[in-house]
Amino acid sequence: MSVSLQSLQQQINSIPNVTGSGVPVQQYVSEEQQILTQQLTSVPNQELTTISNQTSALNSLQTALQQLQTATQSLASASTWSPVTATSSNQTSFTVTAGPGALVSSLGVSVTQLAQGQISVGQSIGSSVTSGGTFEIFGASGTSGTPLATITVTTGESLSDVVADVNLDSSTTGVEAFIMGNNQLAFESEQTGSASAFTVQDQTGNFISSQNQANVQTAQDASISLAGVTVTSSTNTFSNVVPNVTLTVLATGTGTLNISQDTSTLVSSVQSWMTAYNNVIDLLGKDTAYTPATSSSSGTSGPLLGDANATGLLSQLPNAINSLVSIPGDTLQSLSSVGIVVDPNTGHLEFQSASGFTINGKNFGGSLQDGQTMFENALSKNINNVEQMFGVVAGTTLQTVIPTSGVLGNLNNAINQFVGFGSITGSIPTELQSLSTQSDNINQYLTQVNQTINNRIADYTSQLNALNASLQRSQSQLSLIDSLFGGTAASTASTSSSSGSSSSSSSSSSSS
Template structure:
């Protein structure tokens, strides 16, 4: 405990001293023990903030790399185009499609079977008899004895036929349309219907069910629908017209635009991590070292991350990232040349894919490196650094709490002792006065007037 000089004037003044400030002075040296602990705690907490940000950016980098290594990701996406969109329109090209050119000739479109009844002059005319559709007989009774109620009954039966009432200037008719396109949906309708005022009601074919007929790369193909998905693997297209002998070129290409976007996202995410590291290698605006300046974990992350850019096996003609248009700047960040990447994709698509997705490839090797650098438990470098800091912070907080408890007990003791001493000092004048009065009473000498 440090030595503190008390200043309370003459002992006979009765002034005493300020107990609270005296206790503070006495404990100042003891409290100074906590200063380096608190400074260390503040430094560790500043490191935690940087590690958290770095961990987030490493996670973003991992996610961006996964977009390139995913077998069903952007490298599997395809685009399609038609040389004659009046006859054929591309609908979709999925990951099973293979880039290439196909020649399609549309001989005839698919048709959906339909039939329509003869007209009756009054739509509310009462019907009688029966109608059989696709083998399902509908006997007319009071619940379905008009065109409207009969139409509703057919639809409710759910036999794969859509019924409706069509009304024009010549009267009203019952329209039947197959729910299945092509030849397989051909309607079979027999009728003994009659109307109270119109007589027998007959049905006639509106359109015959027919499959589409086309050739794809010289191979004859039929389709029950004008939406064709069985002609080119992974490709769906819509037939819009027929013109026998007219060739339509269908081009299936890799989606270079989506790939370029994914590669650019990777470059951006990588640069964010490098900028995090570069920032920690200097001083802040006040001239103080950054929280992770000289930190070995940071140096290890930088070394392994940079090294991973040049690791991994080659794939055919592609053996380094510069062939993908990715170059390194002086500060360690990356830039992407979109033209170089597009050229590589157009000329060596499978090799580029392998460079990113083959076992032991560049991207697969970097993915393994990233798994060892981030916040992944139990071995991620950032995770381990955070755990180490957490343990140190817990120990420091315990030391500070224990010291605070000692100081609190000491403060109570000192305050009690100094209050007692202060009371004694403050009572001295009255005690001296009592002595003087006793002396005067005994001697008759008055100390108060100097006599």
């Protein structure tokens, strides 16, 4: 019996646990949690990663499409196609700027008079008023009308206080007062032009009278002769005297105003539009790419490989760009007819290269006309037909418009399907919403799974702790029983072990 007790105690003590008797609860619990987590959450987490990558790629694609949409609508504006440069042959006398819509022209300009305001100076009255009174300020119509303001001055009032009183009414009179020279009360119109003229009438003669008031500067309009026609302005700026042109006069003199077509600005606008298109093509190429597996790496797929929106864009955008537009009486039919082509290697829109394209080491196209030169020549020949082929919306000065025809109209319609327009939701926002819903559902599922895992781990921990408590009790009971037998279990086991060893040794010698 003692051997059986000892054997049982040894079995209990042999249970793996580095800290003593019993099972290693923390180790077993950690291993169990890792197994459950791996089994139950790895697939949903992989799905979440896939959805996250798709969402990020679609958001980038949507942003690039919106930028292309803006560039398309900007290029469709007539104001973009009317860039001009305005110059002055005598910038000392006048400067000029021109906006979209200004007509190419050359006009003679003669600046005969600059605009100025009125300045009037009164008598010297000392630093303070010795005799009070009133004076009135009238507008350009003279003293026959109602005064714009009546200023009352009290005896002993400082001259600076009188100035302050006048300036309180400046918003009504358009006249400001200031102190000049030997304590002289002076007045100045706030604006330039003949309409800013004023009259100060002193009722008492203490401040200004017709005898001692001097108009040191008379209010007058600016005046120019433009192509022989006299034009005036209350300021030194003339706006739209020539449509969409602003002319600022600086000094009297003569010169020539020149307005010429600015082709470089239009070329830059077209290049910006092509860049926006190329950015979309690059994103689509990157996110739909598949890299085959090699001996050292597994194959990889772009986040939008097989995505319906990406696949649709890869076909619809080039179709819109390459669409044919018939222009009556002209050979213009497509972008290629004005020097804009698609590079077969990259899918990029660009001005045609004079050397053509090289594909797999072979040149196609040979010696071609430079695309930008073709575009500029088409503009010079008939810019209206080029605008019609593009789909420019005529008669507008807005910076962006909605094209409905031509290449730009076709492209804008294609983009609208994907990003949406007005109250119509595009297919990309719809897909993003679907992915968001899927992500929410998976996260809800993971929350439930993690709660289940936590519950199972809690039960498992409780069971292991109960097992350890039971093992500790069993060990204590066996130790108590063994002690009641006087430790015979240990000595018997020792004797048996010794006898076994002797017998084994004897048998070995005998065999020898």
